């Protein structure tokens with residue numbers, strides 16, 4: 150156990166190896182150096198004015214007190230309808246959907262409500278940064294499996310080898326941050342075979358469900374009844390409606406898992422921002438508000454990649470998400486953290502190195518760039534990257 154001698158009272162950190170996230174670090178550096186910020190995953194354009202007006206409307210109408218613990222019923226119902234239409238999955242909104250303070254809280258709650266001391270949780274690397282600390286806070290043991298190289302697919306043979314009697318959960322993120330990879334039907338079939346007749350729970354992080362490109366399609370775990378019965382699936386309005394700062398998301402799980410989820414949820418936030426929930430409920434009624442998202446971001450991805458096609462960066466176009474990873478090995482021999490810092494300080498473009506997404510900080514000389522940005526931001530960044 151570690152403690153710091155400067156503290157007036159000893160602190161035995163529950164997360165001794167965790168420090169400020171790389172997203173916070175790189176965003177702060179971008180601000181300090183006045184660099185173009187393609188690091189943290191949020192848009193540099195505003196969310197829709199009519200969505201903002203809906204929040205104002207509901208505040209004016211007096212919807213300013215606590216929402217029900219699980220969420221505003223109109224929002225729960227509209228989410229259930231959307232999921233039924235998109236994923237052919239009928240849900241009971243009052244028993245299977247819980248509104249959360251973003252997907253981060255949904256992930257945290259899902260893990261803390263179901264993972265106990267020494268439970269093993271399979272995590273694929275590179276992994277979004279919230280999974281591992283949350284597992285550790287619950288006393289669980291992360292079991293790391295590295296996505297295959299160079300296509301970042303799931304090495305199912307390794308998964309089979311690492312499953313044990315202690316495996317309690319597998320965490321799957323598709324479309325995948327940071328690689329942009331999207332799971333295929335074959336992946337789901339492999340997973341179904343592996344978990345059949347086991348006590349393994351599945352946590353799906355599907356926050357980029359509406360951002361998929363080219364011939365790729367997002368297949369939700371909710372479309373597969375065999376998986377659905379053992380899955381908690383998390384979503385984020387922030388990613389879909391360009392309002393990451395509102396921090397509203399949700400978790401879908403069968404009643405027996407939702408029951409446990411809500412036992413913890415009620416003591417983390419109790420409930421989530423009321424006027425935002427009413428506004429989102431109305432906004433969700435119009436399918437066009439999310440169905441156009443893939444085309445919207447594909448245009449940005451294509452514009453960015455076309456603009457840097459003659460640079461020395463190497464890439465395979467992202468299949469989904471609003472991130473593109475770029476290999477800089479033809480430009481520098483520096484490690485990814487140093488190169489990301491140099492790119493920010495000297496060239497004024499901030500990105501995210503991939504090594505912090507690996508438990509052993511392995512460096513593959515790649516950086517992640519967020520293209521959820523205005524065309525002019527991407528054009529300015531591309532101009533710089535072309536000169537590197």
Ligand SMILES: Cc1ncc(COP(=O)(O)O)c(C=O)c1O
Nearest residue numbers: 190251252253277326385387398
């Ligand atoms: C893979 C992944 N999961 C979860 C989240 C968190 O979503 P939210 O902002 O709704 O908490 C993010 C945000 O970047 C993400 O990339």
